Structure formats: structure tokens, C-alpha cells
Amino acid sequence: MWPEELSRARLHVVTGKGGTGKTTVAAALALALASGGRRTLLVEVENRQGIAQLFDTSPLPYAETRIAVAPGGGEVRALAIDPEAALLDYLEMFYNLGIAGRTLRKMGAIEFATTLAPGLRDVLLTGKVKECVTRTGEDGRHLYDAVVLDAPPTGRVVPFLDVTKAMADLSKSGPINRQSEGVVRLLHSADTVVHLVTIGEDLPVTETLETVTELDAADLRTGAVIVNRADPRRLPARSVESAADGRVDRVRIRAGLSEAGIELTDAQLDGLIEETVEHAQLLQSSEAALARLSARPPDGPAEPLPRLELPEMLDGVELGALYELAELLAGQGVHSNAVPRPSRVAEAARR
Amino acid sequence: MSPRPETPHLDIDTVLDNPTTNVLVCCGSGGVGKTTTAAALAVRAAERGRRTVVLTIDPARRLAEALGLSTLSNEPKQVPEVGAGGRGELHAMMLDMRRTFDEMVYQHSTPDRAEKIVANPFYQTISSSFSGTQEYMAMEKLGQLAATGTWDLIVVDTPPSRSALDFLDAPQRMSSFLDGKMIRLLSAPARAGGKGLRRLVGVGFGLFAKAVGTIIGGQMLADASAFVQAFDTMFGGFRERATMTYELLRSPGTAFVVIAAPEPDALREAAYFVDRLAGEQMPLAGLILNRVHPALADLPAGRARELADQVEQAGNARLASAVLRLHADRVDRAAREQRLLGRFTNAHPSVAVTQVAAVAGDITDLAGLREIGERLSGPGRAPVESAALG
Numbered sequence: 001m002w003p004e005e006l007s008r009a010r011l012h013v014v015t016g017k018g019g020t021g022k023t024t025v026a027a028a029l030a031l032a033l034a035s036g037g038r039r040t041l042l043v044e045v046e047n048r049q050g051i052a053q054l055f056d057t058s059p060l061p062y063a064e065t066r067i068a069v070a071p072g073g074g075e076v077r078a079l080a081i082d083p084e085a086a087l088l089d090y091l092e093m094f095y096n097l098g099i100a101g102r103t104l105r106k107m108g109a110i111e112f113a114t115t116l117a118p119g120l121r122d123v124l125l126t127g128k129v130k131e132c133v134t135r136t137g138e139d140g141r142h143l144y145d146a147v148v149l150d151a152p153p154t155g156r157v158v159p160f161l162d163v164t165k166a167m168a169d170l171s172k173s174g175p176i177n178r179q180s181e182g183v184v185r186l187l188h189s190a191d192t193v194v195h196l197v198t199i200g201e202d203l204p205v206t207e208t209l210e211t212v213t214e215l216d217a218a219d220l221r222t223g224a225v226i227v228n229r230a231d232p233r234r235l236p237a238r239s240v241e242s243a244a245d246g247r248v249d250r251v252r253i254r255a256g257l258s259e260a261g262i263e264l265t266d267a268q269l270d271g272l273i274e275e276t277v278e279h280a281q282l283l284q285s286s287e288a289a290l291a292r293l294s295a296r297p298p299d300g301p302a303e304p305l306p307r308l309e310l311p312e313m314l315d316g317v318e319l320g321a322l323y324e325l326a327e328l329l330a331g332q333g334v335h336s337n338a339v340p341r342p343s344r345v346a347e348a349a350r351r
Numbered sequence: 352m353s354p355r356p357e358t359p360h361l362d363i364d365t366v367l368d369n370p371t372t373n374v375l376v377c378c379g380s381g382g383v384g385k386t387t388t389a390a391a392l393a394v395r396a397a398e399r400g401r402r403t404v405v406l407t408i409d410p411a412r413r414l415a416e417a418l419g420l421s422t423l424s425n426e427p428k429q430v431p432e433v434g435a436g437g438r439g440e441l442h443a444m445m446l447d448m449r450r451t452f453d454e455m456v457y458q459h460s461t462p463d464r465a466e467k468i469v470a471n472p473f474y475q476t477i478s479s480s481f482s483g484t485q486e487y488m489a490m491e492k493l494g495q496l497a498a499t500g501t502w503d504l505i506v507v508d509t510p511p512s513r514s515a516l517d518f519l520d521a522p523q524r525m526s527s528f529l530d531g532k533m534i535r536l537l538s539a540p541a542r543a544g545g546k547g548l549r550r551l552v553g554v555g556f557g558l559f560a561k562a563v564g565t566i567i568g569g570q571m572l573a574d575a576s577a578f579v580q581a582f583d584t585m586f587g588g589f590r591e592r593a594t595m596t597y598e599l600l601r602s603p604g605t606a607f608v609v610i611a612a613p614e615p616d617a618l619r620e621a622a623y624f625v626d627r628l629a630g631e632q633m634p635l636a637g638l639i640l641n642r643v644h645p646a647l648a649d650l651p652a653g654r655a656r657e658l659a660d661q662v663e664q665a666g667n668a669r670l671a672s673a674v675l676r677l678h679a680d681r682v683d684r685a686a687r688e689q690r691l692l693g694r695f696t697n698a699h700p701s702v703a704v705t706q707v708a709a710v711a712g713d714i715t716d717l718a719g720l721r722e723i724g725e726r727l728s729g730p731g732r733a734p735v736e737s738a739a740l741g
Contacts, residue, residue: 018511019382053616091562113563202713203411232680234673249670256668260661264650271648272674279677281711314683316615316691 002333003306006223009193011133011186012148013223015157015211016197017204021228023050024317024325025197025310026150027076029334031326034074037340038145041132042067042078045125046152051078055319064132071323073340077144079132084110086124090176119166123180126163130183133191145338154196154207158214161187161194193223196305198293200227200286205293212301225293225305229312231283235276243280248273308332358696361608361637361703363728367396367504372606374497374505374599375636378518379610380620381511384641386410387714387723388610388707389508390418390443394717395724397434397441401503404442406492408485408510413715415445423447425454427496432717448488452478455491455592459585468581473574485510486521487593494596516620516627522593606636611695613643613688618695625699637703639727640692644684644709652682705729 006012012029016022023044030042041064044051049059055067060080068076087110105111114121129149137143152160159165163183186192194215198204208225215222235243242248250273257264264272292299293307310328313321366372375396377389386407393405404427407418415421419430420443427442434440456474457465468474478484489510496505509518564572599605607628611621621638628635659675662668696704707726714720 017382234676234680236669236673239670239673248674252668253671253674256662256666256671257658259668260658260665260671262658262661268648268650271646272650272678274647275678275681276674278711279681285712314680314687316687 001306002224002308002329002335004333005190006193006306007335007337009191009223010142010144010146011129011192012146013151013157013161013192013194014148014197015151015154015194016226016228017155017207018153020197020199020204021317022153022197023048023054023150024322025195025226025228026148027051027054027322028310028325028329029195030076030146030148031068031070031322032329032334033146033148033336034068034070034076035326035330036070036072036074036335037342038070038074038336038338039143039341040070040074040076040336041144041147042076042150043129043132043147044078044080044150045083045129046150047080047082049080050150051080054317054322068319068322071327081125081128083114083121083124086128087114087120090124120176122160122166123163123176123183126161126183126187127176127179130186133186134182142338145341146336151194154211157194157211158218158220161220162218163187188219190221193221195223195226197226197228198290199229200231200290202285202289205289209292209299209301212305216302222305224308226308226310227290227293228310230309231286232311235280235283240280240283243276244284246277248276308334358700359637359703360730361639361705363392363395363639363705364399366606366608366636367392367399367401369606370503371604372504373502373604374493374507374606376493376507376509376600376605376607377610378509378607378624380617383610383612383617385511385610386508387414387720388608388639388641388727389506390414391714391720391723391727392608393441393443393504393506394430394433394720395728396504396506397430397439398437398721398724400434400437400439402438402440402501403434403504403506404444404496404502405506405508406444406446406489406496407508408446408489410445410508411713413713417714417716417720418443420445423450425450425492430717446485446489446492448485449478451488451492452484455589456585459588460581464581464584468578471574471578471581473578474582477578483517483521483525486518487525489518490522490596491592494592494599497599516623519627519631522597601631601633603634606634608636608639610639610641612641613691615691618691622695622698625702635702637705638695640688640704640706642709643688643706644681645706646678646682646685648678650678650682652679652686655679655682 012026012033014022014026014029016025027042030040034040042051044060051067052059055078057065057067060078062080062082062085064077064079066075067078070076084105088105114124129147132144133142133147135143151157163180167177167180196208196211198208212222239248250269253269253272294300294304308329309332310325313325315321317325366375375392377385377392379385386409389407390405390410393403397403405418407415407420410418410420419428423445425444425447427444430441430443453469456468460468486509489507493505493507496502609621609624609628611617625635625638655675656679659672659679662672662675692704692706696702705727707723707729710719710722710726714723
């Protein structure tokens with residue numbers, strides 16, 4: 001379940017091993033946190049346009065764009081931060097580059113500069129995220145009740161968030177250094193939590209546990225572990241072990257079927273049994289992997305991690321499925337503590 | 352939409368047995384089972400009588416152990432249990448990109464100069480964390496292995512990048528970083544680039560260089576500049592080798608297989624890659640659709656769910672209804688997988704395809720790799736077509 005303290009966080013960082021569905025989970029989380037009249041921002045930083053593909057919209061510009069309406073009158077906006085554009089923004093702010101900026105970019109100069117100092121890229125991205133989290137609207141309220149960051153995968157997320165370390169690569173003076181102090185404060189405060197997406201396989205679980213340790217060491221807060229594509233638990237628990245060993249009670253299945261007046265051919269029954277064995281084997285290895293999430297150290301985490309589950313979407317993740325996933329998250333307690341915003345309709349009526 | 356019936360079948364054994372094929376490149380986006388597939392192809396090729404080497408990149412620990420690799424090994428090591436008896440042999444290695452890079456530097460430079468380069472902080476950044484280095488070094492290693500002339504077949508795994516295209520672009524991208532034009536512009540913009548360029552970017556570039564200096568610090572620029580000066584003399588050699596490897600990839604002795612999982616992202620990447628290979632005139636053998644879940648019983652999903660309802664109404668036969676519902680899920684999954692593949696084959700009707708059914712659990716030994724090899728070379732279709740169409 002989702003612990004109440006996570007509902008106070010304003011920056012939700014979502015990471016996970018590649019292939020675990022971290023972008024999908026981040027999008028569902030942004031929807032769940034927006035429901036009931038909140039406004040959230042879903043941010044991506046890897047030049048992948050993963051959000052646009054998920055919501056089936058045209059590629060996101062480097063500008064915040066409304067992409068979905070949440071249940072109960074909230075809204076989700078999205079932003080794809082491009083580090084090169086972010087660097088140009090900075091330079092533009094402090095040195096008036098004019099149109100030379102575009103030419104420089106075309107020449108690869110910006111990419112070159114961000115490669116010279118790998119930390120620079122990350123500092124620019126987290127700097128922009130911080131600006132979104134802290135920005136206030138005309139009413140003095142934060143423009144976004146929560147920002148959900150689709151972050152780099154588990155292997156790279158801690159260096160990405162460890163701005164202090166990245167800054168060590170960079171010059172000790174200058175505009176970016178000054179701004180980074182605020183970023184460090186935000187990322188290490190209770191306003192920021194890092195959620196980890198995994199699936200029931202060995203490697204993703206191992207990476208999740210390693211990342212939890214790294215986050216602790218870097219003094220960053222771990223949020224929830226979200227087990228994606230969890231098994232729907234169709235098979236009775238007591239049948240799993242024997243089925244995984246290849247023993248499926250054929251007689252019992254036949255009896256159960258004929259009780260309902262159903263006759264299947266031998267070939268059909270063979271196929272069903274083979275599928276059941278494969279399923280049970282998969283289930284068993286996935287349960288063994290997931291058990292490590294709640295094991296004691298040294299295999300498991302130092303503190304038990306709050307765990308949420310999402311099922312696999314067999315028809316694929318389309319917009320409708322995202323709403324379904326968001327609802328499932330809400331059902332496990334996911335919400336934002338922010339005061340709901342007056343809906344547009346209500347606002348219009350008041351005027 | 353399911354795959355077009357006339358989609359050609361990718362016959363893996365024909366590819367592996369072809370004596371004129373000397374290089375087999377496995378590519379695809381991250382997380383599709385590329386490394387395991389490369390290893391399984393290599394095991395199979397060796398057991399079919401070819402003297403094979405597999406270049407793996409960052410394999411999972413237990414897969415590496417299955418190949419007898421416990422640490423990074425920049426030279427191939429024989430896997431003794433494979434191909435015993437016949438001419439076939441399997442050798443395996445795990446790319447050590449830093450060492451490959453260091454060796455290149457030493458080879459193209461005087462010892463003095465090489466020491467200086469290897470100790471430079473900027474070189475250390477480039478050789479260990481620049482995003483294209485692994486790709487570049489994989490291609491360099493492939494070139495080295497091919498140059499020895501001792502292998503019938505070199506199977507290459509490509510780095511686990513997000514995008515399947517990275518490894519084709521990396522050497523070029525890296526070259527443009529290392530050729531020194533950019534760093535000269537940054538460190539001494541007044542002298543570099545010639546009049547034309549200066550006029551083009553005008554005073555902006557001077558400002559940019561100053562700004563970059565302010566942001567990333569003078570030391571970094573000085574390191575980079577020293578590196579580029581030391582590197583300058585070797586650059587021609589590097590570029591020449593990259594060009595040779597590129598030509599090797601375009602030669603008829605090379606075959607590419609693109610590996611994808613039945614997921615939209617992986618198939619989208621596979622499609623980009625197929626188009627790109629065609630554009631570069633690089634020889635594609637076909638697509639391996641990995642980890643599919645064909646239905647094994649001929650019973651449509653809807654019908655299975657109706658039957659499960661009936662069973663539940665009739666009594667308490669939980670196992671029977673569970674088995675039916677599991678089947679219905681599987682049919683739906685298989686149908687979705689074939690729909691996704693159908694999108695690919697419609698856009699690329701001439702690309703040969705084979706499908707590999709998913710194996711439960713991780714592959715941790717040679718027996719597992721042989722099993723994958725069997726599945727790779729099988730008929731590659733769902734055994735029960737009608738059920739898969741649901």
C-alpha cells in the first residue's frame with residue numbers, strides 16, 4: 001500500500017530497469033495524482049518522446065502541454081526536456097547569443113559541451129525540473145500539485161540525481177552553480193521521493209535492490225516499489241508448485257469440466273496443460289525474484305519497502321489502459337494531498 | 352492484423368551454415384534478449400561445425416558463466432564443452448571497452464605520447480562514459496577479430512543501447528568529437544574554423560566559448576585541449592579503421608539479424624533498423640521475433656472464458672476454470688503479438704521472419720542455450736494457428 005507520507009511529496013521520480021514499463025507507470029502515476037481536481041506535470045528527460053507515444057499525440061515540443069484530463073476534474077500536462085535546448089536557454093539568459101545559438105547547435109557544439117562535462121547535462125535537466133516544481137501561478141499557489149519525472153533507468157538514476165557530485169565536475173562559479181544549490185535542497189528534501197518500477201524477474205529485482213542501497217547512500221528518499229505486469233493469480237496457490245514440476249491433475253480438470261457438461265478433445269487438454277505448466281514455472285521464478293524485495297538483508301532491503309502492483313495490459317497500453325492503471329494505483333492508496341483546484345466549470349459559474 | 356501469410360521464413364541454420372557468411376551481427380533495442388540470442392546462435396554454429404567466436408557485450412553474470420567467462424576478457428577463450436569432436440569450436444569473449452580503447456591508443460602512438468593520453472582526465476571520461484564508446488569499441492574489436500582470419504564465423508552482440516541504431520552511428524559521432532575541430536573552436540575560436548565559419552557564427556561563438564569556459568571550468572577545457580593535441584596524430588589511423596569496419600559490415604560476408612520482442616517499442620526500433628540497413632546497403636538476413644507466447648490449444652479465447660464461467664456456475668472446480676482462463680489470457684497475448692508482428696510485416700513484406708517461443712526463467716547454462724538454438728531454427732510459427740487468431 002501507498003504510505004500517507006508519499007502523498008505530501010511534490011516531486012515523484014520514477015525509475016526502473018529498461019523494459020519494466022517505467023514510462024507507463026510514470027504516466028499512470030501522474031494521472032492518479034491529478035485525479036480529484038489536481039494538476040500534475042509529467043516530465044521526460046531522455047529525448048525519447050515516450051510520453052507522446054504513450055498518449056498517442058504528436059511529439060512534445062519543449063513546452064508544457066496539456067495531454068490528459070484526470071478523473072474528477074484534474075489535468076496532466078507533459079514536458080519533454082531537451083538538455084541542449086535547456087543549455088541554450090541558459091546561455092541566452094546570461095549571454096545574448098542571438099541566432100548564433102541555433103547554428104552552434106547544428107554544428108554539434110552544444111552536444112560537445114554537454115559531453116565534455118557529463119554532469120552538465122544532468123544538472124541542466126534537474127535544474128529545469130526544479131524550476132517546474134517550484135513555479136507558482138498568479139494565485140501564489142504552486143502551478144503543479146505534483147511533478148512526475150520519468151527518470152533515467154536504475155543504472156543511471158543516482159548519478160543523475162546526485163547533483164552535488166555532478167557539480168564537482170563543473171566550474172565553481174557561474175550561473176549554473178548558483179542555481180544548483182536550490183536543486184540539491186529540493187532533491188534531498190521530503191518533497192522528493194524516488195519510486196522504483198520492477199517486474200517479477202531476477203535482473204530487474206536485483207537492480208531495484210541495488211538502487212535502493214545507492215539512494216540511501218546518496219541521502220535520497222525511496223518511495224514505493226511498483227511491481228508491474230504482476231500475475232493475475234488465476235492458478236490456485238496450492239497447484240503452482242506441482243504444476244511447475246510438470247504435474248497438473250488432468251483427471252481433476254476433466255472432472256471439473258464434465259461437471260459443467262464440457263468435453264474437450266485430448267489435444268485441447270494437452271495444450272491447456274502445457275500452457276499451465278509454463279505459466280506455473282514463470283510464476284514460480286517470478287515469485288522467487290519478488291520475495292527478495294521483502295527479504296531481510298543481505299539479500300533484501302534494509303527497510304521493508306511499500307509495494308504496489310499493476311497487472312499486465314494484455315491488449316497493450318493505450319490511453320484507456322492508462323486510466324485503468326491510474327485507477328488501480330488510486331485503489332492502492334495513491335493520491336495527492338494538495339487541496340483540489342476549483343473546476344473550470346465552477347469557476348466559470350462564479351464569474 | 353496478423354502477419355502476411357506470404358512472409359518469408361528466416362531459416363537460421365541456412366544462415367549459420369553458409370560458408371561465405373563470416374560475420375553475423377545481432378542487433379535490436381535493449382531488453383529483447385539480444386545477448387542470449389547471440390550466444391545461442393554461436394553455440395549452434397559451433398556445433399554445426401564452424402569455428403566460431405562470439406563477442407558479447409555486458410552479459411548477465413550467469414550467462415557469462417555458462418560461456419566460461421567470469422571476468423571481462425579482451426581475448427577469446429575457448430568454451431570446451433561445445434562442438435567437441437568435429438571441426439566446430441566455440442570461443443567467447445566479453446568486450447572490455449576501456450582496454451580496447453587503451454590498446455588502440457598504444458598501437459597508434461609512441462609509448463610516451465600514449466602514456467600522456469591515457470592519463471588525461473578528458474580521455475578517461477571519453478573512454479569510459481561517453482555514450483558511444485561501447486558501440487565504437489565493439490566495432491573496433493569486430494574489425495580486429497575479422498583481421499585475424501582465423502574464424503569461420505564471428506557472432507557479434509551489440510551494446511544494450513536504447514536505440515538499435517546507436518552502434519551504426521557511434522563511430523561517426525565519436526569521430527566528430529575527436530577530430531579536434533570542435534575543441535579548437537572552443538579553446539581558441541579566433542584561430543580555428545577559417546573565415547567562413549567565423550563569419551557564419553559571428554561574434555556568438557566567442558561568447559559561447561567564453562560561456563562554456565565559465566560553466567564547465569577552465570581546467571576541463573585545458574584537459575580536453577591537451578588530449579586533442581596529443582590525439583591529433585593518431586586520428587587518421589582511427590578513422591581509417593572505422594571506415595574499414597564499416598566496409599566490412601557492408602560486404603557480402605556479413606549478415607545482420609534484427610532481434611525484437613513482441614512489444615510496440617522493440618518492433619518500432621526493429622523497423623527503423625531494417626530501413627536503415629537497406630539505406631546503408633548492409634545485408635539483412637531477417638527478423639527474430641523473440642519471446643512469443645503461441646497458444647498451445649486450439650480453443651478461442653472467448654469460448655474459453657464462456658466455458659470457465661460455466662465451470663464456475665456448475666461447482667467448485669477451481670483448477671479447471673483457472674486453466675481455461677489462463678488459456679484465454681494466453682490466446683489474447685498471442686493475438687496481440689501477431690497483430691504487432693503484422694504491422695511490421697505489412698510495412699516490410701520482404702523481410703524474412705522467425706519466431707522464438709518464450710522460455711520460462713533465465714538462461715544459465717549451455718543446455719539452455721542449445722534449447723534456444725533449437726527454437727531459433729524451428730519452424731518459427733505458432734503451432735496452433737487458429738487459436739492464435741482467436
